[in-house]
Amino acid sequence: MAQSRSGEALGASYRLVELIGTGAVGEVWRVSVAGAGETEGEAASGEAAAKLLKPEHADDSALVERFVRERSVLLSLRHPGIVRVRDLVVEGDRLAIVMDLVPGGSVGDLLARSGPLPARDALTLAAEVFDALSAAHARQVTHRDVKPDNVLLAEPWRPGLTGAVRVGDFGIASVVDEKLRQTTGLLGTPQYMSPELISQGRSGAAGDVYATGVMLYELLAGRTPFAGPGTDFTVAYRHVTSTPPRLDLPDDLWAALESLLSKDPAVRPSAADAASTVRSLAGAHAGLAALPAAVAPDGFADVERPATIVRGAAAGAVTPGTIPGGASSAPQTPAGADDAATATPPAEPLPDLGSAGSATIVRPLRRPVGAPASRPDTAEEARSGRRPAWLTNRTIALAAVGVVLVAALVVGLVWLLPSGEPEATPTAPHAATASQRDPALPTGLSITRDASYDPAEGTVALTLDYAAQSAPLTGPLLEVVPGVADGDGCPPVTWTGATATRNQPSVTGVTADCAWTLTGVDVPAGGQVEITATLPATFADGAALDAWLDGAAAATTEATTDETVTGTSYPAQRLLGVQVVTPSRTVSQTPLTVTLVPVWAGGPDELNPLYSSPSTGSPSQMLVDVAGGEAGVRFADGCAGALAVSSDGLVVTALSVAPSCVLRATVGNFTNLESSPFSITTRE
Template sequence: MQLAQTGEALGASYRFGERVGSGAVGEVWTVTSADGQTLAAKVLRPEHADDPSLIERFVRERSVLLALKDSSIVTVRDMVVEGARLAIVMDYIAGGSLRDVVKGSGPLRPADAFDVAAEVFDALAFAHSRGVTHRDIKPDNVLLNRPWSERATGDVRVSDFGISDVVGEKLRQTTGLVGTPHYMPPELISSGRSGPPGDVYSTGVLLYELLAGRTPFAGAGPDFSVAYRHVSSRPPRIPVDDKVWEFLDLLLSKDPARRPTAADAAATLRRLAPRVADHAPLARVEAPEDFDDVERPATMVRGSFTDEDLSALASAPAVQEDVPLPDLGEAGSATMVRSLPRRDVRPRTVARVDEEEAPPFWRTRKALLLAGGAVLLIVAMIVGFMVLSPADKSAEAAGAGEQLSAQLQDPALPTGLTISRNASYSPSSGETRLTIAYSAQKAPLSGEFLEVIPGLSEGDSCPAATWEGATVSRNQGSITGVDVECGWKLSELKIPAGGRVEVTATVPVAPADQKALDTWLSGGSEATTAAMQEPAVMGTAYPVQRLLGVEVRTPSRVVTPSPLKITLVPVWAGGPDELNPLYISPASGKPSQMLAAVTGGEQGLRFSDGCGGALAVDSSGLTVTALQITPQCTVRASVGNFTELQSPSFGITSRENAGD
């Protein structure tokens, strides 16, 4: 069933043209914008759009993808949410994909393969520097600005950045796989996680395919057999220069830490290019009958499989009656989005010893020695129990019957938030009652807050909690961008300026002593603080706890008399966030939720003249007008608890001199 129809509207700005592609995630259509421009739109399939949290992830990724602008990346123009339809609108690249080239031409000239792979690495280097990982590099997602016969350097465009993050989860353990088995890095298969080194590995697979005409682990068996070879097998050597093979083997290293960065890989390919400048394409390399195993393949910790399971899968025929393994289609180019199948694992059979070859165990000298040792051990245990048991039981009873309590107060945050925690353990209930008090200083604070409640000991599972005083749900890292274990999201809190709000959680943990309670309480506080100060976190979640500062931005020169455009940029642990401004003056529409969270809204915001009368501020304190000519001027701002803010210097000129 098609997800759209020719001529149908997409949002308010686009109209569908022709369907140009289809895959596991969605369909690709040409669309025409309101100004007549031809673009492409990837429309996600309904089974993905039906996920309620996906829309939030979709919106969260929007600012990241719209900012990912580089000549080697297909530019995302818009993201449309229209009822149950989700679509990513991007530049239309007319030259086709690298998959078309591989199908039509087979192995490429090494010089051409190097050139294309280097440009893919360029795109990845740019994206990785912006904190974005692709996770599904393959020929289908490498597009050409012109047909291959007309191609020139600089025509490569990498597409579908962010699709795996919208459909799957970024750098998180999963219960299934999102990707294409022929190109999956081993760490994604063994642990469910993949980052920038995984992109480098997948591009190494792509380069191998461009040179050899097939991927390194293509061969007999279903897609999971192919996937497991990434973990367990060595890539078969192909007839290329030794230095080229050494580099290719490094790209395909099982250890992510051994692989080069994308930028280094691009530089190395260009350095090696003269060695292959005159080389003809290789003859298509056929898959070997057997693959050489690595000495110690990575342990599979997917939960759905044991090593024994996957070894069986690796040698399985293409069809197995007891394990329904899906086929990904020709060339393994389809992105797989599905859970891993489960198999019953039977215990191994232990071989029996023939009684004629060995005497009964009870007649051996070893058995007699073990029996004698056991008797001595039993006597020692009885004596020890008699001597130590009363004291131990008394101590245990004293610990179990002791009421414990602990208090902790965190330093005040830049927004004026102070968090204090009080934990009290009741032996009668076997539970700990945690009271969290949130206090505000100069400005009212509101919105969502994060609280981490860890297990009592390292390795314990996250405990359940019964909450009072707030609307509480589990933190979902795929939505908030904050990936932390045992995190809770507290919503709809409103703390008045100078006021205090308390929230309580009853947690089924029973600390053995005062030290255990103190450690548990401080562990939750430290984990919460660390999550809020993580530089890699992108997005605007939990602004009251994450906002470190506010930058006041203005144009470098303005014309008198005219309103002064002022942008308040939030500063997180990872730096200023120009994509999600806190406020823009003159304002249109409602203030941002971030501003409401850290100041209570526009009433907590004021601008003032920083250059002796050259600026006029209206009675609301929110609109500033440039009045007098001056070479240097600044505007001051007060934003909630941030009271000493000032813009960089800018000039005010007249309209007559504006063009000078």
């Protein structure tokens, strides 16, 4: 059925050619590119790869909005080791990410054919993956599903090959995983999931480093460290509770691999440091032969520290560190694992997720991840009457000592405490800090908010860091600074770094309580500007400060994305896109009239264009705010030479007759823009 869709159009520039593969979130197609080879960087073959997300994603308005918002980030993610994202297509019930077609197969294919690699080749491949991740992490983009199948090769593999790694599928994680994190779900591949993703439901840059460490282990051993019998939940559970089996490697190489696979994300090196380390090890161990393919061990050694498990969504889910009923769990036994016999059964049975631990899964979590109903060895021991392996004599002795110490402590407290009700000792408020970051906006604007509470002064300092990507951005900018508690009035605020006035809805069209208009904010391309607001406040604890900061950010986003707002205020925060409008027909040997129309949350605004070409007079203030003026506008021929563009990129002339043309444009951070098709005819 899928192949019958070959030849279908995908947006205005692509056509489906061949189904390449399917995955957890959609299908990958080879597509032909209209007018390929005419723009720098396009494949001469005129082909690309398009990942079509499943149709249900198009029905999720929040995901579609995030899809559009992530477009500029993904299109600007440029590195030789990253599969280039060309375009994001939103068309009816289709969402698609169009990428370069990488012809050399995947590292997963390489492992299936060749098995373990020599240390030099395995380490070199890993170093190039770390290089790509480092570039992405520098732009605040994480992958969240690094595995051999997502690491492609630009040419067929041969021993000693370098510079061929292309890490793909950054866009899938950025777009889809946000929804899952908001619904107690997870995206990832069990054999490569980091411990913090299993135990806390979240993973960042350190999780990418961990997954690459798992892949390096697999490149050296031919198997992932925790692969073995059981479902994918069983495999995931081992990431949290077990240590990776030692490989027959030199001590320095094994130590580096252990650091990548550390259970504590804070202990793992950054991607940049990891790249440097494994690359130096590749040179030091260039003569080390490939290991024989490893087999699954008889059992996995437990980690020494207690493990935690993620909170489940069901009412009967076990909370980390507790057993239902309120009793504390023993520190050596993760709740919901070996305590399964004494813990209250969950409200819902564990879903059977199969045994495909190497496949990406996108699943809601109904109970703690990594808490199987029973461990195979525990069930067998129970039937045979033998003492469980974990219940050693040392464990029993330590438990007995613990019981004696607790009893002594209780007796001592009873003896020492005076009779009657103790007087409550007031707790002094403590200093606290909080941080929050918004996803990058389509204009390239990123906002980071840091709050620092000083209880001695009774003030909070709110630091706003505004950063720009490929185009300079200027104010005015909107920022909501609410009161601390519900019902509080808008607090007085002292600003430094910008001129601040209260937002006037009658002027800006934006209505929001406690909103400020910041002017004089000039953010250079690739740079950042810091603004500080100081206000009186009292917070009970750090959690209250976090909630206040999140509320301020949410109120600002709500105000700047309101679909009912009309007008051109705050374009750096409100502009979602740009339409390139041309006549449907023009005459050869004449200038082409082009209008750049801003697209807001409420739709395109043809009455207030960003720019018109040929231009007359000064550029609009909107264009200055989001692109630095005319310097941020460039037009390009999309009609095989039928259009001529002036040297400054601002004036387009129709040269020769053409039945169907498009004009390409770049406006600030908005790239790969195209007009609707138009025709060029002769004079009549």
